[in-house]
Amino acid sequence: MGLTLNVPAGEVFGLLGHNGAGKTTTVNLLTTLLEPSSGDATINGHSVTADAAGVRRSIGYLPENVQFYDDLTLLENLRFFARLSGLRRPDARIRDVLSFLDFEGHDNQKIGMFSKGMRQRVGIAQAVLHEPAVLFLDEPTSGLDPEGVRTLRETIVRLNREFGMTVFMNTHLLSEVTKTCTSIGILNHGALVHHDSLANTLAAFPAEDSLEDIYFRLDVTSPS
Amino acid sequence: MTTLLTSARHEVLCILRAGVALLLLAVFLCMVSLSSVIGWITNTTVTRVYEKVLTDGLTTAPNPFTAVSPLYYARNSVIYVVLIGALLAIVLGVQSTLRDRKSTTSDLVLSRPVNTISRLAGTLVGLGVVIAAVLLLSTVISWGSISIIVGAPLGPDPSLRLAVFAALSWALMMIFALLGMLTGLHSRKETTALLVPFVVWSAVTFVLPQIGANARPVALLNPVPALITTGTNSFDLVGAITGPFAITEQFKRAAGIALQDESLTGSPTASIVLLGAFLMAMTWIVLATSRRQLRSGLNE
Amino acid sequence: MSDTWTVAGKELLDLRRDRLFAILIAFLAVATLISVAVASADFRNQQGAYNLYVANLVKSGTSIAPAAPQLFPLKLLRGGIEYLEILGALFAIVLGYETIAKEKHRGTLALVLSRPLGRFSFAGGKMLGLSIAWLGVVSALTVVSLLAVVTIGQAPIRGSDVARLLVSSGFAWLYLVFWTALTVGLTALSTRLSTGLILALIIWLAFVLIIPQIGDTMDPDNQVPGGLFATLRIKKPDELAVLAQFSAFDGIRNGLEVSSVTKHFERLTFAFLGIKDQYNQQPLGLVWVAMLPYSITLTAATFASVVFAALATTRRTLQRTHS
Numbered sequence: 001m002g003l004t005l006n007v008p009a010g011e012v013f014g015l016l017g018h019n020g021a022g023k024t025t026t027v028n029l030l031t032t033l034l035e036p037s038s039g040d041a042t043i044n045g046h047s048v049t050a051d052a053a054g055v056r057r058s059i060g061y062l063p064e065n066v067q068f069y070d071d072l073t074l075l076e077n078l079r080f081f082a083r084l085s086g087l088r089r090p091d092a093r094i095r096d097v098l099s100f101l102d103f104e105g106h107d108n109q110k111i112g113m114f115s116k117g118m119r120q121r122v123g124i125a126q127a128v129l130h131e132p133a134v135l136f137l138d139e140p141t142s143g144l145d146p147e148g149v150r151t152l153r154e155t156i157v158r159l160n161r162e163f164g165m166t167v168f169m170n171t172h173l174l175s176e177v178t179k180t181c182t183s184i185g186i187l188n189h190g191a192l193v194h195h196d197s198l199a200n201t202l203a204a205f206p207a208e209d210s211l212e213d214i215y216f217r218l219d220v221t222s223p224s
Numbered sequence: 225m226t227t228l229l230t231s232a233r234h235e236v237l238c239i240l241r242a243g244v245a246l247l248l249l250a251v252f253l254c255m256v257s258l259s260s261v262i263g264w265i266t267n268t269t270v271t272r273v274y275e276k277v278l279t280d281g282l283t284t285a286p287n288p289f290t291a292v293s294p295l296y297y298a299r300n301s302v303i304y305v306v307l308i309g310a311l312l313a314i315v316l317g318v319q320s321t322l323r324d325r326k327s328t329t330s331d332l333v334l335s336r337p338v339n340t341i342s343r344l345a346g347t348l349v350g351l352g353v354v355i356a357a358v359l360l361l362s363t364v365i366s367w368g369s370i371s372i373i374v375g376a377p378l379g380p381d382p383s384l385r386l387a388v389f390a391a392l393s394w395a396l397m398m399i400f401a402l403l404g405m406l407t408g409l410h411s412r413k414e415t416t417a418l419l420v421p422f423v424v425w426s427a428v429t430f431v432l433p434q435i436g437a438n439a440r441p442v443a444l445l446n447p448v449p450a451l452i453t454t455g456t457n458s459f460d461l462v463g464a465i466t467g468p469f470a471i472t473e474q475f476k477r478a479a480g481i482a483l484q485d486e487s488l489t490g491s492p493t494a495s496i497v498l499l500g501a502f503l504m505a506m507t508w509i510v511l512a513t514s515r516r517q518l519r520s521g522l523n524e
Numbered sequence: 525m526s527d528t529w530t531v532a533g534k535e536l537l538d539l540r541r542d543r544l545f546a547i548l549i550a551f552l553a554v555a556t557l558i559s560v561a562v563a564s565a566d567f568r569n570q571q572g573a574y575n576l577y578v579a580n581l582v583k584s585g586t587s588i589a590p591a592a593p594q595l596f597p598l599k600l601l602r603g604g605i606e607y608l609e610i611l612g613a614l615f616a617i618v619l620g621y622e623t624i625a626k627e628k629h630r631g632t633l634a635l636v637l638s639r640p641l642g643r644f645s646f647a648g649g650k651m652l653g654l655s656i657a658w659l660g661v662v663s664a665l666t667v668v669s670l671l672a673v674v675t676i677g678q679a680p681i682r683g684s685d686v687a688r689l690l691v692s693s694g695f696a697w698l699y700l701v702f703w704t705a706l707t708v709g710l711t712a713l714s715t716r717l718s719t720g721l722i723l724a725l726i727i728w729l730a731f732v733l734i735i736p737q738i739g740d741t742m743d744p745d746n747q748v749p750g751g752l753f754a755t756l757r758i759k760k761p762d763e764l765a766v767l768a769q770f771s772a773f774d775g776i777r778n779g780l781e782v783s784s785v786t787k788h789f790e791r792l793t794f795a796f797l798g799i800k801d802q803y804n805q806q807p808l809g810l811v812w813v814a815m816l817p818y819s820i821t822l823t824a825a826t827f828a829s830v831v832f833a834a835l836a837t838t839r840r841t842l843q844r845t846h847s
Contacts, residue, residue: 243719247722247723247726248722248726251726251729251730255734258738262738262741262742265742265773266741266742266744269744269770269773270744270752272770273744273752273766273767273770274752274756276766276769277756277758277762277766280762280766282756282758282762282766283756283757283758285755285756285757300738300741303737303741304734307729307733307734307737308729308734311725311729315722315725413544413629414625414717414718415544415618415621415622415625415721416544418718418721418722418725419544419548419618422614422725423548423551423611426610426611426614430555430606430607430610430611431555431558434558434559434562434603435558435562445733445736445737445740
């Protein structure tokens with residue numbers, strides 16, 4: 001199945017779908033972690049097939065269940081990723097980002113000691129260090145407690161509003177989508193069955209109480 | 225260039241933080257330090273044995289240890305490089321590439337503007353720096369302890385020979401580090417990643433010399449080569465085929481000649497060329513690893 | 525007890541389907557075959573050289589010929605025993621590590637530990653299963669060795685040779701169980717799985733390779749190619765008399781060697797197989813008497829290692845272990 005999708009700059013886009021619908025594969029293709037067997041995609045003006053390096057310079061990526069080098073400290077981890085993103089002297093930028101995330105005072109602690117919520121904040125930090133135009137988040141709330149979910153949601157919204165970052169988010173938590181996303185797409189068996197702004201989507205189904213009901217109305221079913 | 229340097233620096237930092245690798249490193253340095261002392265104690269005792277035999281009138285043969293080189297005391301180090309050095313290099317090599325696959329940090333790395341060759345070359349440079357630092361330290365220790373044993377600082381010639389020995393050791397250890405990197409990149413399980421290079425190491429160190437030169441496995445751990453009956457026949461033929469692949473034996477030969485081991489004669493050139501060829505071939509194989517392989521997950 | 529058997533049965537089932545295990549055992553078998561082939565080829569070389577020498581003597585008119593080289597079939601197994609010493613121990617470590625690591629990696633540990641198992645059922649079952657597996661492996665290697673000696677070595681085997689080989693196989697089993705149990709205990713105690721494996725490998729390096737190597741290189745007779753005393757043309761009784769005066773040095777050297785369990789295994793098997801000349805063709809009873817201390821120490825070391833594994837592998841240690 002082919003996928004045709006256009007996410008305008010400045011959106012917080014939520015890609016929804018059941019397990020195995022192809023959400024992670026889509027993100028892997030868009031972040032150039034996978035090469036497409038056919039077709040193409042353009043991120044911030046760069047083609048994933050012809051200019052993968054340009055795409056990588058434009059994006060930040062937070063994978064599901066992000067992990068780090070546990071024996072290294074927070075600062076050492078972030079310095080490494082910042083330098084790989086091309087920042088020569090990254091310390092000042094790291095401090096700014098940690099301050100933005102309200103995550104100061106842990107610089108010299110080894111990441112191996114961090115909780116899931118703390119790791120997720122480090123995950124966001126490493127993804128935005130180099131001020132990417134587009135931020136890809138794969139199931140960012142997976143495994144977080146309610147407080148962690150709320151903090152992450154607020155961070156995503158701030159990154160979008162304060163820095164104009166375009167956010168592309170994979171999720172199957174429909175309640176989070178209504179609070180975070182400006183537009184949504186629904187993927188089913190590798191095909192996009194719905195794509196519109198959140199407001200239009202909710203308006204198009206006045207009879208349904210929630211996004212969850214709309215989701216099932218669109219006949220998105222898991223493969224049996 | 226940024227990727228290469230950043231990866232090299234990162235590798236050094238990760239090795240320094242990994243307690244177990246440091247433990248193995250300490251074992252290596254400790255054994256190299258002990259090597260001179262063991263050589264000295266043994267040499268002193270054997271000289272006393274010879275003197276006793278001579279005064280008892282049991283022999284008229286000349287003392288086989290007359291005028292041995294001061295580097296005689298470092299000859300056990302050759303074996304320690306083959307045993308501990310190679311295994312240390314394997315462990316470091318495996319962990320260097322398996323680390324990203326195991327914790328899936330490879331996705332964080334590869335979603336950045338990172339060239340895979342630069343990334344792997346950087347890791348390799350990091351490993352090379354650590355191994356060079358270890359060998360530099362062990363050479364300084366050897367130089368110091370031998371100078372103390374012989375009662376005078378080693379002259380330029382033996383010092384240079386120790387440096388050549390260190391360079392050869394670096395080449396051998398890097399070959400095994402590259403082997404470790406390779407299995408760290410391709411194995412589906414951590415156990416396999418560690419075990420496969422260990423098995424290859426044991427096959428190269430013990431099995432190949434046995435097939436090619438009729439050398440018993442345990443005898444290969446003695447720096448003094450055993451007298452081997454090969455003769456006219458099958459061993460010479462098989463030895464000619466397996467010999468180039470028995471790189472630990474090639475290393476032992478080149479290092480022995482560098483350390484003025486009198487039981488070894490001839491030129492070390494062929495052995496050095498072989499070590500260099502293996503090093504380059506392994507480097508090429510590792511650097512040619514695909515991006516997809518770098519981010520392949522483990523099956524555990 | 526039934527819990528223990530259940531865990532043991534599952535362990536054996538896993539091993540039967542484990543390709544890595546099959547490859548390791550095949551590697552050991554091939555190495556043994558190669559060593560027998562090399563040793564028998566070497567013997568034939570010696571025999572050829574002897575025949576040539578005798579023919580030359582006859583041609584020159586001399587009728588007194590030196591004794592012909594004699595083939596002692598079990599001596600052909602020396603290389604195989606040395607492979608077991610080094611590689612067998614290495615593979616035993618891998619097996620010990622895998623038994624804990626696989627439960628952790630596939631997440632089945634929590635399922636097992638949530639059952640009403642006895643304090644030692646898990647560790648006991650694992651060790652029982654692995655010990656049975658090693659028994660199978662050692663039996664197979666014994667058969668391979670025997671066949672190799674008869675076919676590749678073309679050596680006649682007597683009943684007493686089989687008995688000697690079986691006794692040696694028993695010690696090989698104890699030696700392999702020792703390393704497996706040690707690694708099970710170390711892996712269970714380590715908070716990170718790979719630390720357990722690497723620690724076991726460091727111990728293997730020290731006790732299988734380094735300590736015996738130091739002992740070997742400190743041997744005065746190992747200082748010159750061909751042997752110091754042979755080079756100086758000194759007869760055996762004189763050699764012993766001279767060495768008796770350096771007993772302190774030899775004591776240290778021997779002390780180093782016997783601190784390694786590998787040397788105990790080596791001395792036992794070399795004595796029973798007659799690889800060590802001193803025990804070659806000696807009655808089995810006499811070898812038993814001479815080797816009793818080593819058989820006690822190897823058995824005690826294995827027992828201690830199994831006890832260590834049982835005590836170290838608890839619910840608490842297993843649950844804090846992570847990959």
